[in-house]
């Protein structure tokens with residue numbers, strides 16, 4: 001029997017509510033499909049920071065390293081500045097474990113209403129491949145001068161290795177999907193050094209994949225096209241910042257961020273990959289038991305897929321879709337229902353069991 | 356009689372087609388309202404670059420400096436890399452003339468169909484105030500290392516002076532509009548130095564305006580909210596890059612980029628301000644005489660407003676809206692019609708003359 005050890009980090013806010021829902025569904029599907037998941041809990045969060053001054057212990061990364069995957073809820077909470085909480089937990093995990101791919105589906109699910117006219121299930125269905133380890137997210141820089149004369153420097157660092165590998169991942173992924181079309185997000189008209197380089201590498205790597213069509217748009221007009229013609233995209237590749245923006249905008253266009261999943265992948269499998277919903281810790285609804293668990297559960301499906309349990313992954317996604325398609329389903333308030341996290345999770349479990 | 360000298364830079368592609376339309380309409384309204392506009396043409400473009408190696412002559416900025424305003428079409432054309440054409444003309448004008456405000460309305464006009472469901476004229480109506488002189492758009496940085504080891508650095512520079520003045524502009528503008536609510540675009544969870552500083556200054560400047568409500572969103576979720584709830588915004592302020600993205604996304608949400616105007620303002624009036632449509636040179640339709648002139652004409656209205664001719668500005672905008680509201684109007688192909696640039700311009704001129 002295949003056995004996988006998973007590091008659970010519920011984190012903050014609704015992360016603590018949706019992560020257990022994910023664990024429940026994954027455990028159920030594992031049992032049905034005949035593999036074992038061993039979950040270990042790591043209670044690292046903004047609370048930990050307030051108590052200890054650290055988001056995770058000094059040996060945190062080492063303790064995570066010997067797991068097959070990391071299953072994360074959400075990080076960040078009022079009282080701890082975002083740049084402290086994120087650079088103290090989420091971002092170091094992405095970097096130290098070389099999870100250089102952030103993969104996010106943009107898909108209009110059944111039963112969910114897009115804010116766009118005339119779009120229904122299946123009309124919007126593409127992937128954002130985001131660089132996840134370098135680029136604009138950098139701690140290089142600082143502040144100098146005082147008072148009125150203060151200046152702040154923020155440096156972005158793009159390596160050829162880092163750029164080439166994410167571009168290759170995007171092309172390989174498009175080929176694997178059978179949708180041979182990759183769109184690059186750029187801004188080479190304004191960002192003088194980084195983006196002309198990005199374009200150059202996109203052209204060079206693209207040339208290695210003659211069967212795959214390419215196009216590129218500046219991020220400003222690309223964002224507008226996500227709204228005006230989302231059906232045109234197959235695989236969209238972007239830098240850390242551009243990918244971040246597009247992979248929230250995409251779920252916005254498909255009606256809700258609450259159900260969107262993401263995978264932080266180390267394709268070499270030398271280190272564990274991490275799976276987390278796109279939504280954050282949502283302090284405004286935390287503690288009420290009404291958070292939508294679908295983003296977490298779908299992230300769990302991506303984790304199973306990564307672990308090699310593709311059939312189980314497909315079953316979880318099918319169960320989510322079956323609930324959303326069911327006119328009798330009781331959904332969470334963000335989807336217009338009055339159900340709780342527990343109630344929605346239970347229905348997914350039922351569909352999974354074929355009920 | 357008030358007299359203004361305007362430097363026309365048609366630039367490239369459809370810029371050369373819509374700029375004359377703008378000039379026609381502005382000349383007509385000037386005559387009706389009793390002021391004089393003297394237009395002088397500056398034929399600087401990518402063609403100039405291909406012929407001379409420069410986008411504009413060495414004394415270009417000096418030659419523009421003694422005009423009351425600059426009226427620009429579009430810059431950029433295939434064959435000249437964007438970062439060459441833009442950093443050779445548009446961006447130096449913005450910087451050298453200290454046009455530190457880029458002001459762009461996001462407004463759903465009559466007769467234009469938003470891609471969003473349930474949104475009609477008046478439902479979407481807000482402003483993006485973009486920092487236009489520093490930040491992420493910087494020529495500082497470069498490439499080092501060779502082959503596989505190449506590294507590219509792109510530096511963003513935020514000054515306290517530059518940040519404070521754009522924030523103050525946004526607050527003053529919200530007050531002047533009578534819509535006391537300013538939203539800040541940030542990304543302080545990922546961009547370690549620049550955006551925490553931006554947030555700090557937003558809080559500090561906001562405190563100077565106790566009557567104005569504030570909120571802030573990370574750029575990723577803010578982009579999603581532009582789609583999910585655009586009716587919530589009044590004035591949105593962002594850095595150079597974030598403002599750029601939002602001010603294309605906004606027009607995307609209102610149905611078309613083709614009609615969106617922009618003003619590059621030097622509020623001190625020490626240097627000329629510049630007015631240009633948001634759309635680019637559109638090589639795909641250039642030369643066919645079918646480009647939509649509304650973005651250029653509306654930019655002209657913003658120019659009149661800046662020059663102190665508010666009544667004339669309002670008349671131009673009213674004429675645009677009257678055409679769009681008229682079910683008999685013949686629009687350009689981008690708006691679903693089969694009219695030419697000239698035909699649409701003629702109808703705006705007719706409405707202006709009360710016909």
Ligand SMILES: CC(C)[C@H](C(=O)O)[C@@H](O)C(=O)O
Pocket residue numbers: 189190220441445599
């Ligand atoms: C052409 C480009 C450099 C420019 C910018 O990014 O500022 C354009 O997108 C704009 O918004 O005016």
Ligand SMILES: CC(C)[C@H](C(=O)O)[C@@H](O)C(=O)O
Pocket residue numbers: 086090244544545575
């Ligand atoms: C929380 C934040 C640092 C993070 C990011 O920007 O990467 C989030 O927005 C995401 O997309 O995972």
